[in-house]
Amino acid sequence: MPSENLNPSESRVKTVFLAEDDPFISRMYVTKLESAGYRVVTASNGRDAYEIIKEHEPHLVMLDINMPELTGLEVAQAVTKEGLIEPSKILILTNSANPADRDKTQAMGIEYMVKADLTPRDVLEKINQKISQGSS
Amino acid sequence: MLELFEVTTLAAATFFNVLLGLVVLVKNQSSATNRLFCGLAGVFAAFALVNYISLHPILLSQLEWIRIDISVGVLMFMLTYLTFATFPGRKLSGNKTLRRLVVYGGFPLIAICLSPLVFSRLDVAGGSPQPIPGPGMPIFALYIYGVGIASAITLARKYRRAKGRLRQQLKYIFLGTGSTLISVLIFNFILVQFHITELVTLGALSTLFFTGSFAYAIARHRLLDIRAVVARSVAYVLLLTTFVCVYTAAIFGATALLFEDNGIGALQNAVYVAMAVVLAFTFDPLKRFFEKVTDSIFFRDKYDSQQFLREVGQVLVNEFQLERIMHLTLKKIASTLKLVNSQLYVFDNNRIYKVDHVGKLPHKLITAPHLLELKGNFLVADEMEETKTKALMDEFEFRVAVKLKVKGDTVGYMMLGEKLSGDIYTSQDLEVIDILTKELAVAILNAKAYEEISKFNATLQLKVDDATKQLRDANRRLKDLDKAKDEFISMASHQLRTPLTSIKGYLSMLLEGDAGKVTDLQKEFLGYAYGGSQRMGNLITDLLNVSRMSAGKFMINAAPTDIIAVAADEVEQLQQHAQAKNLRLEFAAPKSLPKLMIDEGKTRQVIMNFIDNAIYYTQQGSVKVSLRQSSGSVELRVVDTGIGVPKDAQAKLFTKFYRAGNAQSVRPDGTGLGLFLAKKVVEDQGGRIIFESKEGGGSTFGFSIPIKKETPNALRKPQPVGISS
Numbered sequence A: 001m002p003s004e005n006l007n008p009s010e011s012r013v014k015t016v017f018l019a020e021d022d023p024f025i026s027r028m029y030v031t032k033l034e035s036a037g038y039r040v041v042t043a044s045n046g047r048d049a050y051e052i053i054k055e056h057e058p059h060l061v062m063l064d065i066n067m068p069e070l071t072g073l074e075v076a077q078a079v080t081k082e083g084l085i086e087p088s089k090i091l092i093l094t095n096s097a098n099p100a101d102r103d104k105t106q107a108m109g110i111e112y113m114v115k116a117d118l119t120p121r122d123v124l125e126k127i128n129q130k131i132s133q134g135s136s
Numbered sequence B: 001m002l003e004l005f006e007v008t009t010l011a012a013a014t015f016f017n018v019l020l021g022l023v024v025l026v027k028n029q030s031s032a033t034n035r036l037f038c039g040l041a042g043v044f045a046a047f048a049l050v051n052y053i054s055l056h057p058i059l060l061s062q063l064e065w066i067r068i069d070i071s072v073g074v075l076m077f078m079l080t081y082l083t084f085a086t087f088p089g090r091k092l093s094g095n096k097t098l099r100r101l102v103v104y105g106g107f108p109l110i111a112i113c114l115s116p117l118v119f120s121r122l123d124v125a126g127g128s129p130q131p132i133p134g135p136g137m138p139i140f141a142l143y144i145y146g147v148g149i150a151s152a153i154t155l156a157r158k159y160r161r162a163k164g165r166l167r168q169q170l171k172y173i174f175l176g177t178g179s180t181l182i183s184v185l186i187f188n189f190i191l192v193q194f195h196i197t198e199l200v201t202l203g204a205l206s207t208l209f210f211t212g213s214f215a216y217a218i219a220r221h222r223l224l225d226i227r228a229v230v231a232r233s234v235a236y237v238l239l240l241t242t243f244v245c246v247y248t249a250a251i252f253g254a255t256a257l258l259f260e261d262n263g264i265g266a267l268q269n270a271v272y273v274a275m276a277v278v279l280a281f282t283f284d285p286l287k288r289f290f291e292k293v294t295d296s297i298f299f300r301d302k303y304d305s306q307q308f309l310r311e312v313g314q315v316l317v318n319e320f321q322l323e324r325i326m327h328l329t330l331k332k333i334a335s336t337l338k339l340v341n342s343q344l345y346v347f348d349n350n351r352i353y354k355v356d357h358v359g360k361l362p363h364k365l366i367t368a369p370h371l372l373e374l375k376g377n378f379l380v381a382d383e384m385e386e387t388k389t390k391a392l393m394d395e396f397e398f399r400v401a402v403k404l405k406v407k408g409d410t411v412g413y414m415m416l417g418e419k420l421s422g423d424i425y426t427s428q429d430l431e432v433i434d435i436l437t438k439e440l441a442v443a444i445l446n447a448k449a450y451e452e453i454s455k456f457n458a459t460l461q462l463k464v465d466d467a468t469k470q471l472r473d474a475n476r477r478l479k480d481l482d483k484a485k486d487e488f489i490s491m492a493s494h495q496l497r498t499p500l501t502s503i504k505g506y507l508s509m510l511l512e513g514d515a516g517k518v519t520d521l522q523k524e525f526l527g528y529a530y531g532g533s534q535r536m537g538n539l540i541t542d543l544l545n546v547s548r549m550s551a552g553k554f555m556i557n558a559a560p561t562d563i564i565a566v567a568a569d570e571v572e573q574l575q576q577h578a579q580a581k582n583l584r585l586e587f588a589a590p591k592s593l594p595k596l597m598i599d600e601g602k603t604r605q606v607i608m609n610f611i612d613n614a615i616y617y618t619q620q621g622s623v624k625v626s627l628r629q630s631s632g633s634v635e636l637r638v639v640d641t642g643i644g645v646p647k648d649a650q651a652k653l654f655t656k657f658y659r660a661g662n663a664q665s666v667r668p669d670g671t672g673l674g675l676f677l678a679k680k681v682v683e684d685q686g687g688r689i690i691f692e693s694k695e696g697g698g699s700t701f702g703f704s705i706p707i708k709k710e711t712p713n714a715l716r717k718p719q720p721v722g723i724s725s
Helices: A002-006 A023-035 A046-056 A072-081 A099-107 A120-135 B002-027 B032-055 B062-086 B096-114 B137-161 B164-193 B200-205 B207-221 B227-258 B266-298 B305-318 B322-337 B368-373 B388-395 B427-511 B520-550 B563-580 B600-616 B661-666 B674-684
Strands: A015-019 A039-043 A060-063 A090-094 A111-114 B119-125 B128-133 B341-348 B351-359 B378-380 B400-406 B409-416 B559-561 B584-590 B596-598 B622-630 B633-640 B688-693 B699-706 B721-723
Touching: A015 A023, A015 A046, A023 A039, A023 A120, A023 B427, A039 A046, A046 A072, A060 A072, A060 A120, A072 A090, A072 A099, A090 A099, A090 A120, A099 A111, A111 A120, A120 B427, B002 B032, B002 B207, B032 B062, B032 B164, B032 B207, B062 B096, B062 B119, B062 B137, B062 B164, B096 B137, B137 B164, B164 B207, B227 B266, B305 B322, B305 B427, B322 B341, B322 B351, B322 B409, B322 B427, B341 B368, B341 B427, B351 B368, B368 B388, B378 B427, B400 B427, B409 B427, B427 B520, B520 B563, B520 B600, B520 B674, B559 B600, B563 B584, B563 B600, B563 B622, B563 B633, B596 B600, B600 B622, B600 B633, B600 B674, B600 B699, B633 B688, B674 B688, B674 B699
Parallel strands: A015 A039, A015 A060, A060 A090, A090 A111, B584 B622
Antiparallel strands: B119 B128, B341 B351, B341 B409, B378 B400, B400 B409, B559 B596, B584 B721, B622 B633, B633 B699, B688 B699
16 A cells, blocks of 8 residues: 555554545545545445444544534544544534534534635644644 | 352462462473463452452442453453463464454453443342443453454364373363353353343352362373472371371360360470470471372472482593493483483484484484484474474474584484373473583583594504504514525535535645646646635635624634734735735734634634735735734734725725725725624724725734733733744
8 A cells, every 4th residue: 555655654554534425525635645644434424434433443533514314413422422532533524604513513522624714735734633642 | 158158269269279370380480381371370360359359349339340350351361362372382372463463452452341331330130230231342242252262272273283191281271261261251241241140259169160170180180390399288288287187186185184174284284295296206207208198199200400410410521432421321311300212313424423212212213314304402392383393303202302512513412202201391301401411512522532532543553553563574574584695695605615625625736746746837827726716715704704793693712822823824825816916925923922812713814804905905016914012912914005995985994895996996896894804803802903094005904902811921022023924
């Protein structure tokens, strides 16, 4: 895997999970993250997202809010409740214009980001920061 | 003995005639009938008296007394005719010509009678005086017969037309007066012609027919409305008789039993005193007893006018609803006067507006045109001549009709039917009706006005309610629309952001070389595209913020923020844009500043707007962004060398959707939201906007945000200003 070669300092390849129902946005983040050496697992709906997180136990989870089956917030609630992942290792990445979503996310101790305001590089930097926080 | 009987009867007849006449007169002085009747009774009494004196002459000679007697006879016939023609009216009535003939013919005749023309001398033949007729006798005879016949015809006509009680009354008047007059005619005139003078006394005595007949008609048929007086008189006569009889018997009995010696002793006196005490104490109960008895016989219905008017006045003052005023007043009148039926019509524009009735309904109900045909304001059927109005009243069974008027305007009519007793209306009744109908008319007018105002108020209230409902509906629709607008903006923004994320993301990746090497020119072009996508993102954020503001969802999420980093980032983002316009974009800031408690995203947006505007509205020169700390706050300034803001536009510059004229020509597609939002964001964070400008002389936009004390770095000393790009 070329991504593993790009990050020789890491003994283990870090897995990032991305739940995103828009295939173009999904492909964009996957490309950027993989080029930075991450293993990226994706899902395009809430239910798959929950199953995959449970199965792969990723180091970091990125969730969209408005998705089929289950919303990103419901998935986040379920996986943190089951102790599958820390809230600090979850990123809500959405274009929702509903301020209530932001409030709910922040109340759960999860970071809330607006996709349209960020470039893939901004997102990558945030992920790097979060993962390094966890390992330091 | 015959002499004694004669005198007693004569005295009684005279006394009762005079008494009857006076009672009738006192009862209703204003009525012509009563006055004439009084006169008639007086003349009858006078005739009887003079007749007696003529047989036992004193002061004057017998012939002179006889002449006086026949003069009185003339007066008797004259008054009989007038009474018959007028009865039972309140005003003199009957055929005018005939009346004049009777009156103007009567008085000269009296003069003739007193002269020797009728009876020239007195012969005494066979022990009895014999008056000898003179040349005037035919005139006298003609008058007596003529007036007698005219009276009989007048009364007979009335009798034929009369109904009910009036008919009965007329019958007894006819009987009483007729029999007296005929007796007088026979015994005092006709028989005298044939030299039979022994029966002259009978003529005088015949006046008792008159008295008796009238007394009967008064008691039985309530003639002339004097039952009450007669009843009271009878009660007192009975009372007096009882007292006289019982106490006389008691005293005589006691005296006979106790004091055989007939001497008056102390004990006897004591008994008399005791009797007197008993008399005093029994007087009142006995009086009441007899009054009760006579009341039930005479069916009296007496009421107190003052009390009645007071009670009606109470209704008129206390009530303000038309229906209640009408009904309560009518009820009061009907119950006090004891009427078979009574109706009240309230008019409005010559049409019946409201009707009320108490008691039995008449067989035919009167209509507005009929009411308007009634001639006169206060009509009493019993006092009217046979006119069309009278016919109408008879047809609809009304005895009294009163037009209710206020200042000449007809308010309505009060129509009263017959009394339950069948009595005619007394003068007391009519006076009371006259007073209360005047008050009633005013009260009705007021109640109608009150009703109109109430109706007007109700209509007004309905209109206000309707208008309020319309406003409320309109307001609800507007709120719905506003909500729909907010939802639309929110939804549209979200929908716009998704493709924008891809555009902006892929453009940035191309620029960063994620898809392979790009040439400088490609990089430049991609840079423009990326800048455009960036501005589009900001625009969407502005729209969202405005919509949240109107929905009350605009919130500042304050967190400690490094303002230098934020400003530097924004300057960097727009550097390429400035370069494309050949403008210098400079940034100056101290090495460090205290962290500010602000909403990073929104403040970023404000700074971005300031710089973006500055680049847009500056054709050449520079845009300088600077940060500095000054007395407890941090100031950010964006100074350009652009077109500036005209003076007249400056006041409105920070209002929603406002755009200055010169700005519009430079950039027709601006939203007018940037500065509005900037002011809102800055002020919501406790700061204030910095703005200076001169048209054509560049502008300074910025803000000053206080350093919150809870920020740990707040007390750090300001650092020297350095330049970084």
